[in-house]
Amino acid sequence: MEDFNKLVEAEAANIQRQGEDEEEQDPESNTLHQPLLKRNLTLSSSPLAIVGAKVSHIESLDYEINENDLFKQDWRSRSKTEVLQYIFSKWLLAFLVGLLTGLIATLINLAVENIAGYKLFAVVNYIEQKRYLMGFIYMAGANFLLTLVAAVLCVCFAPTAAGPGIPEIKAYLNGVDTPNMFGATTLIVKIIGSIGAVSAGLDLGKEGPLVHIGSCIASLLGQGGPDNYRIRWRWLRYFNNDRDRRDLITCGSSSGVCAAFRSPVGGVLFALEEVATWWRSALLWRTFFSTAVVVVVLRAFMEYCKSGNCGLFGKGGLIMFDVSGVSVRYHAEDIIPVAVIGVLGGVLGSLYNHFLHKVLKVYNIINEKGKLHKLLLSLSVSIFTSICMYGLPFLVKCRPCDASSLESSCPTTGRAGNFKQFNCPKGYYNDLATLLITTNDNAVRNIFSINTPTEFHISSLAIFFVLYCILGLITFGIAVPSGLFLPIILMGSAYGRMLGIAMGPYTKIDQGLYAVLGAASLMAGSMRMTVSLCVIFLELTNNLLLLPITMLVLLIAKTVGDCFNPSIYDIILELKGLPFLDAHPEPWMRNITVGELADVKPPVITLSGVEKVSHIVEVLKNTTHNGFPVVDAGVIPTMGSANGATELHGLVLRAHLILVLKKKWFLQERRRTEEWEVREKFTSIDLAERGGKIEEVTVTKDEMEMYVDLHPLSNTTPYTVVESMSVAKAMVLFRQVGLRHMLILPKYQAAGVYPVVGILTRQDLRAHNILSALPQLKKSNRGKKGH
């Protein structure tokens, strides 16, 4: 017992020393003074990241099963009925996620088509009456108002709703929690904001936001509603943990993709290839179920709208670019233009990534200046967009209608046609207006149109391409919900079609097909996905014969793009400072051991199995750590009485310590508790509650002298590595098993050796942080360090 007390005292001294050394930072208060996420030089930096358009404090998630006594009791006492309840609720939730995502996607589509439709109707009317200025004022005004609504909502109520949300979801599934990301406010703002921004004719899509919406729905369903009005349904308690939430959000994100593209298999693959970090067969199946539900909802809704019950929402609506009518023919010689498209897509995609990175950096500086700046930025982009959209068609010549054309009406009378009259006389059409004075979805459909080889002049396509390059760069970072898919598809299809015109004499591939391939290549060049994009395009274009050439284009574009820079999502993750753990460790990580990492960290803070309250309070106040190893003065059963041995009992979480303090579960004397005592006091439902703060706890002076038995609350089975483990392999373990804390054990076995050498978290395993803490690695990335 003597030794044990010594240990405890040494520890207490340790902590005090540390408390003095370390400058304590409140991360939240600091946000506005850290414009571009300067990182600390020690390994344990306080984790901040830009979430949406706001700097937030982020936290890791506990995907590991916390096997403490309470969990085991709860788990053992689960009856068969409860297990069935759990399985049933899992499937019910997957169903509801699909259903709600489908319904909301329907709502957004309806709203966008109607708002944008009536707006364009009015504009076209003004133009027919030759009241051009009035037309412009009307269009710019409407766009301005719609953008204003979207931007005000995002800036004032839910900054996390800005942007696509996909990088944050990717980070969440990797184990990084970003606050307010999946709340009810975010969901509502995202829905309304997305409707506003897309109807405003901005160069952005509803795809990314739909993925975020799907995830929000999943998360809200899992926790039983918004934070303040939760349904405390008994069955939902099984889902009050990070693991099940992760599975639900995976379902939600694939439902979102499915709803965006009506592509169920593509949605599942997108989640698998791009978004999710962990994947299991069972999840594949559940995700697939969710997307199946989404498709059924969308189909039912389209069936209903066919009869004209949905205002301006025509029969087109959701299948965005159906080219199933054309019989695709291609031969061996067509491989050259296809390869050219692929290479171009790769180069342009990586260029786009490069410039978008620069623009986003500038935008971050502007956004940091305050809400008004954010708002002004969004509105200027809206006005610029309106000017270009409306003004540019006046620059091109009117083109005569081709009498032999299959299209019955030229110029088109309706809203969605292929030959817009705009400012032209009868019998003529303005090809640029066909692409610009319309919704983005219709623009894509027009540029993908087949059997119309003479419809677009190459100069119009060039103007369109340049315009969308500019818009694509300046629009993405503004404070409205924005997706990346559609801007890239628009850009890609423009250069694809231009290439088609240029190649015209040498190939028999239709120009519409060139546009499709161009879009695919730019997507692969920028987002670096292959299988999921291939399936999405397959399901979008509804033409299986396209499969082989689409595959080829995607593979070439991705390969070329990878030579220059990482994918756009990786760039955004890096820019936002989200601590994403990559699948592949850096090569130099083989040369350092976790022991060396532990050396440059502050010494580990441990608690003893039965700990004094004052010490716990002290530790919690002086550190921001989320897990503390619990070490006992062990009595080895086989070796008789105490011989200075120590025993690693487990790991206790900060949240649980705070819970103990709040519940005042103190003991008068230093003793271990019985199982029934614990069961009386705590349930595993209590343990699932998070987010208590040490500042909220008040402990009297008397209580400070009491004890707490940490044994029943500790996770007795934490994952561990020996100090000689290389960082590379430790990182593989950390990511594969989904950890938050990893204990480092000594490789020596002797009296007086402390049973824990250190503790590693996500931040400690990030390449950037390691290089900051061990600058000598930067100079000599190879050799020397290994032993």
Next chain:
Amino acid sequence: MEDFNKLVEAEAANIQRQGEDEEEQDPESNTLHQPLLKRNLTLSSSPLAIVGAKVSHIESLDYEINENDLFKQDWRSRSKTEVLQYIFSKWLLAFLVGLLTGLIATLINLAVENIAGYKLFAVVNYIEQKRYLMGFIYMAGANFLLTLVAAVLCVCFAPTAAGPGIPEIKAYLNGVDTPNMFGATTLIVKIIGSIGAVSAGLDLGKEGPLVHIGSCIASLLGQGGPDNYRIRWRWLRYFNNDRDRRDLITCGSSSGVCAAFRSPVGGVLFALEEVATWWRSALLWRTFFSTAVVVVVLRAFMEYCKSGNCGLFGKGGLIMFDVSGVSVRYHAEDIIPVAVIGVLGGVLGSLYNHFLHKVLKVYNIINEKGKLHKLLLSLSVSIFTSICMYGLPFLVKCRPCDASSLESSCPTTGRAGNFKQFNCPKGYYNDLATLLITTNDNAVRNIFSINTPTEFHISSLAIFFVLYCILGLITFGIAVPSGLFLPIILMGSAYGRMLGIAMGPYTKIDQGLYAVLGAASLMAGSMRMTVSLCVIFLELTNNLLLLPITMLVLLIAKTVGDCFNPSIYDIILELKGLPFLDAHPEPWMRNITVGELADVKPPVITLSGVEKVSHIVEVLKNTTHNGFPVVDAGVIPTMGSANGATELHGLVLRAHLILVLKKKWFLQERRRTEEWEVREKFTSIDLAERGGKIEEVTVTKDEMEMYVDLHPLSNTTPYTVVESMSVAKAMVLFRQVGLRHMLILPKYQAAGVYPVVGILTRQDLRAHNILSALPQLKKSNRGKKGH
């Protein structure tokens, strides 16, 4: 040093004791006396499994990176050029895998279509001349000969080529090596055997074998050719390890599925959902590349054959069941028949699994009796098949040709048509002959045919269904290469079409569509895949509109099937005794710790850092273990002189110990070696060589007294768990990181505690083995054991 020596002596004594206690078994010699794989009662049973149709000794694979000094040196000395060489070869190999798989699939298709085609031509000729007996003799004789070829090859030259091979591949990718599975002989036998068996009209497909063929090609390419004639190309040395081989084989298996169904995305997903245990994004991409190559090869070949250059191989050939022509229409009320199909599929699928399991058990007993028995079994099945195929069509009535039918010729004159005349007069056709006197591929095409509602009478379909149920059960286990896909598709399509006829008045879905859905449901009911089957069916039927109902059917069928028994592949894996590690630990595994497992195992055998040769030889001779922890008498740098401390240095592999003995890398005195000494003696290429046996090593008496420094050969970064870790979590780690050995560390830290408590392998973590070793768990699966 005293303590240390004591430890070593104690260990030596330990081993001797063990050597006496344990009855040493030579696993190979034992094979014929172990008919149904009786398992030992201790945890460390000698691992035997039925591979193909033969009992073999199996071994685990080393997917973990063996980070010893030599590896690190080699790895650090790799230049940029070498890294590029590696990347380039990886892609080149992926390309070659695709190319060769495509070519071989082409060859098999050509051969089958021509052999079976000419056979059927002759038979039809005899029948036209009313020489029925002659026709039967010809057909039965031809089938007999073809089966004989396939069976003799399989039985005599490559027993592992029998069966589909998919379970063994699944086990390989899970970490279990089965000998002779991917050799050149196996490949050749599989190709010829598959041609023979399929042409013989047996109720089996070429799909499973193609997956195996793809994997064989991948494995052979990776190692530079067959075992005896390897190309020792420098670049290939990077692939001489289990990790890269695993990736290649994953590519190979998806190429195989792709070649079987012309379904590139489906192939990738099949590998992902069913076959592979570990998966990474990078692999997704490479696999996709391989399947893209396969598709291009197949397409080129079909283009070439269109002009009639390929004998009887018509234009149909590879797209098996193209129903893209039909415009699918279905409404909300159709959900009922679709649900019925799904439920039926699930029930029938699990029934099929159940009975196949029984049949395979009986077959195993027959097969164990010797080669002749295997051969006779195959040939009897062949004769039975011929009798049924030829005889049954005589039982049904001839049906008059429908004049209004769209089909131009009835009865069909050609070989592949839909209305076979067989024994009928002019203007009549025999609907059962249409399904039976043809190749399996054509049978499927006929039964899937659309817009032919009156073609098949329900009684013919019933006969067909019952026949194929029987054939499907008795054919699978015989000693020829056989795939499961086609039999299941045939069965499923039969009952689907029957249901279609029964539902006729109430629904508008085409009967052909019912057949497709029936096939899908039975596949899901038996194989329990969803996403990959869905995509395969999508790509097979070439009709995207089928997607939502296919998804629904698959989900229902899988759910229903899962209520009764595991998937057919899991059943076969279990039956063969392959130690497959499931993704989900059993619930009761949370209640026991790895420490308790270590207690029921024989004590762990460790070596010291510098070890006497005689001790190494003794250990190797007396145990069959593949890894030994290396423990040093450690001097802790911070603590001054030796204080009884011990240090866990790492893990050394049996293969490396044997290599040391073979190379006679002995030291006169007990000392540690310098880095240059090691580098002079060994290269990492040497270390990659496996399969040496201790019996091949001769060590003189003098040498026995010398020493070996094991430090440079030990993996210094083995994955470890603390003894208090629950088996469930240890298993997750084991599987997720892909381990072969996992060291158990003590939770106590004190002088005299040995730094390794035990070592766990795959066998120790299998539920069955744990339950045998700890029978008390069986009785009380819950409560009590936890603490």
